[in-house]
Amino acid sequence: MKIAVVGKGGSGKTTTSAVLARGLARHGHRVVALDCDTNPNLGLSLGVGDRETQRLVTLREQVGESDTEHAVSWAEILDTYGTDAPDGVRLSVITRIENPEPG
Amino acid sequence: MTGSRRLRVAFVGKGGSGKSTISGSFARLLARRGEPVLALDSDPLPGMPYALGVAIDDGPIPDDVVVEGPEGGPRWVLDPRCDADAVIEQYAATGPDGVKYLQFGNLWGHASTLQRAQHAWSQVVREVDPDRWHLVGDLPGGTRQAMFGWARYADTVCVVVEPTAKSLHAAARLLNLSTATWAPHHLVIVANKVTDPAEIEAIGARLGRPVASGLPLDAALADGDRLGTAPLDVAPNGAFAHGVEALIDHVESLDYPRDMREPS
Numbered sequence: 020m021k022i023a024v025v026g027k028g029g030s031g032k033t034t035t036s037a038v039l040a041r042g043l044a045r046h047g048h049r050v051v052a053l054d055c056d057t058n059p060n061l062g063l064s065l066g067v068g069d070r071e072t073q074r075l076v077t078l079r080e081q082v083g084e085s086d087t088e089h090a091v092s093w094a095e096i097l098d099t100y101g102t103d104a105p106d107g108v109r110l111s112v113i114t115r116i117e118n119p120e121p122g
Numbered sequence: 123m124t125g126s127r128r129l130r131v132a133f134v135g136k137g138g139s140g141k142s143t144i145s146g147s148f149a150r151l152l153a154r155r156g157e158p159v160l161a162l163d164s165d166p167l168p169g170m171p172y173a174l175g176v177a178i179d180d181g182p183i184p185d186d187v188v189v190e191g192p193e194g195g196p197r198w199v200l201d202p203r204c205d206a207d208a209v210i211e212q213y214a215a216t217g218p219d220g221v222k223y224l225q226f227g228n229l230w231g232h233a234s235t236l237q238r239a240q241h242a243w244s245q246v247v248r249e250v251d252p253d254r255w256h257l258v259g260d261l262p263g264g265t266r267q268a269m270f271g272w273a274r275y276a277d278t279v280c281v282v283v284e285p286t287a288k289s290l291h292a293a294a295r296l297l298n299l300s301t302a303t304w305a306p307h308h309l310v311i312v313a314n315k316v317t318d319p320a321e322i323e324a325i326g327a328r329l330g331r332p333v334a335s336g337l338p339l340d341a342a343l344a345d346g347d348r349l350g351t352a353p354l355d356v357a358p359n360g361a362f363a364h365g366v367e368a369l370i371d372h373v374e375s376l377d378y379p380r381d382m383r384e385p386s
Contacts, residue, residue, distance in 0.1 A: 027167060028263030029138010033288065058136065058264040058295060060288040069287060119269045119302030 032056075037064035044106040051097060052110045059112045065104040075102055075112045129256045131373055132162075132273035132306075134299075135282030136292035137263025140314040144282060144337065146173020147353050147366045149258040153219040155370075160210065160222045162247060162259035164272050166229035166236070170260045175352035176217035182227025182239030183213050183246070191241075198241035206249040209242065218352075222255075247275045265295050271304055278373055279306040282314050283329070285321040290328050297329060308376050312369060315339040334372050337365040 024036045033056070040052040054061035062072030078100045101111040129152070133145040146161065150173075153159040163170045171178055187209070191199040200209065214222040224246065227239040250257070259276060261267050273279050283293040293311070300309055313325050313336040322336040338361045346356030353362055 027137065029136070056264065057266040058292050060291055063287050063291065069291070072291070119271065119299055119305075 033060050033064045037061060037066075040065065040108045041104070041106040044108045050108045051101075052104065052108050053113055054110070055113045057114050059114070061112075062102070062104070062110055065108060065110055067102055067104050067110065071102055075100070075110070078112075127374075127378070128252060128254070129258070129278070129373055130252070130276045131257065131278040131280060132259035132261060132276035133280045133282055133312075134261045134268040134273060134296050135263065136284070136289045139263070139282040139284050139289050139292075140337070141263065141282050142169030142260050143173045143343065143353055144280070144312065144314065144366060144369070145258055145260040146170045146175075147363065148370060149221045150174060150217070150219045150352075150354055151363070151366055152256055152258065152370055153221045158222075158255050159220070160214065160224060160250065160255040160257055161217075162224055162243075162257055162275070164226040164243065164267060165260055165262040166226060167262065168225060168228055168260075171217075171223065171225075172347075172350055173352055173354075174217040174221055174223055175355055176215050176221075176223050178215050178223075178225070180228035181213070181215060181225050182236060183209055183224075183242040185238050187213075188238040188242045196241055196245070198238045200242050200245050206246040207251070209246050210250070210255075218355075265292060268296055268299060271302070273299075273306065274304040276306055277378060278308040278310060278376060280310045280312045280369075280373075282312045283325055284315045285313065285317075285325060290325065293325075293329055297331070307378055308373075310334045310373065310376075312337065335365060335369040337362055337369075 024032045026032045040050050044050040052061055052065060059076055062075060097109055097111050101109045104110045133141040135141050149159045149161040161170060161174060187201045187204045188198050189201050191197055210222055210224060214224040217223050226243050227236045229236060257275060261273055279299060281293050281296050283289050297309060299305055311329060311331055311333045313322050313333045316322055316336045317339050322333045326333045340357060340360055340362045342357040342360055343353045343362055346353055357363060
């Protein structure tokens with residue numbers, strides 16, 4: 020199954036996603052947790068810690084900077100740039116905006 | 123208030139940290155000092171009306187005063203017969219304490235056409251007379267709009283942060299605004315929902331900057347939130363209101379070079 024969690028800021032999207040992901044994993048499902056927030060915090064709620072949450076987005080930025088002609092597959096991204104969260108959840112970060120850009 | 127200096131302040135932070143609550147209260151309390159205040163809301167899911175006590179949820183600048191822009195220019199511009207002053211006069215709502223409230227528009231129900239209102243809103247913000255109004259702005263939660271420069275009308279940006287790991291994470295990222303070419307002159311850390319003074323110190327230590335203002339967690343405000351009642355109406359003399367007064371004093375006391383207000 021594929022589940023997306025949406026809602027107002029501060030309503031508990033990230034917390035709900037993390038508990039869903041770990042709950043499903045505890046039931047024996049293989050779970051990938053994708054953080055698509057431009058301000059990704061899912062790692063904190065899954066329990067991988069502050070530093071690892073930050074490391075993931077730094078890795079993601081490097082993917083964004085590499086040339087797009089040899090775009091990596093989903094599996095590779097998860098393998099190389101994901102991290103293992105508690106209960107066997109695999110976490111990867113999809114989006115982030117860190118540096119101010121003209122807009 | 124020293125001389126005729128007008129404040130230009132915007133609030134950013136993680137969703138739910140209290141940007142709308144604080145910015146709306148800031149605008150009202152500043153207006154109570156007899157000052158002309160324009161509240162600017164660029165959140166497509168606006169929370170500021172609740173804090174202002176303005177009874178509108180959806181009031182974008184109407185499409186009929188927005189026309190196609192010149193070739194090579196912005197996609198949409200205000201009808202030349204209608205300038206920033208006229209838009210504020212006609213389309214900004216007037217809230218309690220006399221605050222004028224100009225909205226970006228509520229995305230709900232406007233998905234296809236809100237673009238016009240957003241262009242018009244941005245133009246008003248660029249062209250509004252900086253000597254006439256204090257500008258108090260509220261951005262959407264998270265880092266996206268802030269990083270794309272939507273707070274560049276402000277010379278002071280308040281980063282609202284709760285004493286939670288996720289809120290601190292977002293605040294740390296938002297402090298990167300200091301590296302933008304259009305960086306605000308002051309980035310002010312506002313700690314919100316504080317239950318213990320030690321939390322203020324911890325926030326300052328984590329972010330590597332002093333916390334300018336600490337606002338308390340107030341159960342009355344949470345009750346007001348559930349009823350949709352503005353913080354200043356539910357607890358007019360509470361610790362939160364006093365904290366926001368102190369924040370206004372702090373922002374007024376900040377030092378600005380003389381040429382800050384010159385258009386770039």
